[in-house]
Amino acid sequence: MAQRRAPLRIAHVTSSISRIGAGVSKVVRDLAEAQSGNNDTINIITLLDRFTQIDQPSQKNITVSACPVTFAPRFGYSRSLQRTLSDQADAVDIYHMHGLWMYPNWAAGNVARKSAIPYIMSPHGMLEPWSLDRRKWKKKVPGLLFEYKNLTRAHCLHACSEQEYQNFRHFGYKGPIARVPLGLTRDEFNIASFATSGLMVDLPQPRLFADKKYLLFLSRLHVKKGLEFLLDAWKSVGNDFPDWHLVIAGGGEPAYVAELQKKAHDAGVADSVTFTGPVHGDNKWGLLKKAGIFILPSYSENFGLVVIEALACGVPVITTKGAPWSDLVTEGCGWWVDVGAQPLVECLKKTLSLPGERLTAMGNNGRLLVESKYVMNVMARKMREVYAWMAIGGPPPDCIKFD
Numbered sequence: 167m168a169q170r171r172a173p174l175r176i177a178h179v180t181s182s183i184s185r186i187g188a189g190v191s192k193v194v195r196d197l198a199e200a201q202s203g204n205n206d207t208i209n210i211i212t213l214l215d216r217f218t219q220i221d222q223p224s225q226k227n228i229t230v231s232a233c234p235v236t237f238a239p240r241f242g243y244s245r246s247l248q249r250t251l252s253d254q255a256d257a258v259d260i261y262h263m264h265g266l267w268m269y270p271n272w273a274a275g276n277v278a279r280k281s282a283i284p285y286i287m288s289p290h291g292m293l294e295p296w297s298l299d300r301r302k303w304k305k306k307v308p309g310l311l312f313e314y315k316n317l318t319r320a321h322c323l324h325a326c327s328e329q330e331y332q333n334f335r336h337f338g339y340k341g342p343i344a345r346v347p348l349g350l351t352r353d354e355f356n357i358a359s360f361a362t363s364g365l366m367v368d369l370p371q372p373r374l375f376a377d378k379k380y381l382l383f384l385s386r387l388h389v390k391k392g393l394e395f396l397l398d399a400w401k402s403v404g405n406d407f408p409d410w411h412l413v414i415a416g417g418g419e420p421a422y423v424a425e426l427q428k429k430a431h432d433a434g435v436a437d438s439v440t441f442t443g444p445v446h447g448d449n450k451w452g453l454l455k456k457a458g459i460f461i462l463p464s465y466s467e468n469f470g471l472v473v474i475e476a477l478a479c480g481v482p483v484i485t486t487k488g489a490p491w492s493d494l495v496t497e498g499c500g501w502w503v504d505v506g507a508q509p510l511v512e513c514l515k516k517t518l519s520l521p522g523e524r525l526t527a528m529g530n531n532g533r534l535l536v537e538s539k540y541v542m543n544v545m546a547r548k549m550r551e552v553y554a555w556m557a558i559g560g561p562p563p564d565c566i567k568f569d
Contacts, residue, residue, distance in 0.1 A: 173205040179274040180264040184217035200546035261285035266292040275316040284556040288324040291468030326469035327490030349542040358478035382457035387418025392463035399510035401433040417444035477532030499532030
């Protein structure tokens with residue numbers, strides 16, 4: 167009879183598990199939920215915000231310790247979080263710290279080292295060169311005070327892709343790195359695979375593109391996402407493809423969204439571009455399912471979770487080499503182009519001319535890729551192997567890289 171594995175006591179530490187934390191929060195929630203099916207004890211230690219109770223995992227065997235911020239909300243200083251970490255240290259085998267530069271990492275790193283508890287860090291794109299170059303002065307103080315120490319003394323870092331792994335080495339980290347991609351939950355994959363077009367409801371101005379094929383961007387509206395490149399490219403090609411419409415879905419800082427809308431107007435393409443604002447739940451999946459092509463023209467992505475959401479919906483994807491998606495080419499489910507407007511122009515001229523059968527075949531390839539490689543239970547299993555290696559010892563799992 168196989169020996170039953172010993173349960174682990176896992177504590178995820180993050181600044182937010184609500185929609186305020188965007189993609190990082192989603193990964194933490196999904197990973198905790200996927201891990202909760204084992205005999206392990208799962209606790210999430212986080213800062214309290216106005217959406218924490220609404221968005222927290224519902225499983226009874228996941229404990230959420232949500233701590234109010236004392237002051238400096240952008241930094242997230244919380245006396246309650248410090249006490250919680252200290253009080254619970256005797257009941258933790260592994261800390262998994264998510265994100266960088268905020269107080270929860272400072273507190274968790276101190277407690278972990280003081281209590282000799284191993285910890286792994288998932289920077290979630292915050293060590294990417296593009297991110298490090300932005301607002302360096304804001305990162306310098308927390309870096310010098312605690313984060314560089316946290317990183318150099320971590321038992322392991324978690325990279326979502328080969329590209330992120332290489333960036334960790336370029337940053338100077340010399341320790342072991344767990345190369346484990348993110349994934350969709352099984353429920354999300356089923357929704358993406360089998361949802362009907364009837365899911366899309368209550369979108370602003372749907373009549374503008376209801377009778378057209380559309381090119382979809384769906385993500386946070388942020389300068390990092392390369393939307394200026396996309397609008398410049400659409401100015402060059404949009405009029406040549408009157409049966410296509412560009413849909414830009416997502417929320418962002420109002421001033422930046424207004425800049426993008428003005429850019430579309432000034433470029434003379436406002437009639438063929440729709441800004442939907444934020445979309446969630448059924449609206450998001452319905453919008454993805456109906457898309458002809460998905461596009462993510464980012465300067466930099468450590469992974470790009472929305473790429474696998476689109477692929478799972480059977481939609482071929484265009485993204486840039488700022489994102490780690492060579493799979494799009496090798497698996498025949500999309501296009502991987504250089505960063506900038508002109509590469510997008512050249513790609514769109516080819517892709518928007520393709521027959522529907524070709525796009526459908528590429529979409530089917532993408533769905534198969536996600537099912538085989540990018541589902542959350544695979545990530546949870548591999549991370550559990552990493553935790554056990556850190557806490558108990560033995561041979562490192564296959565996903566650990568030392569070179």
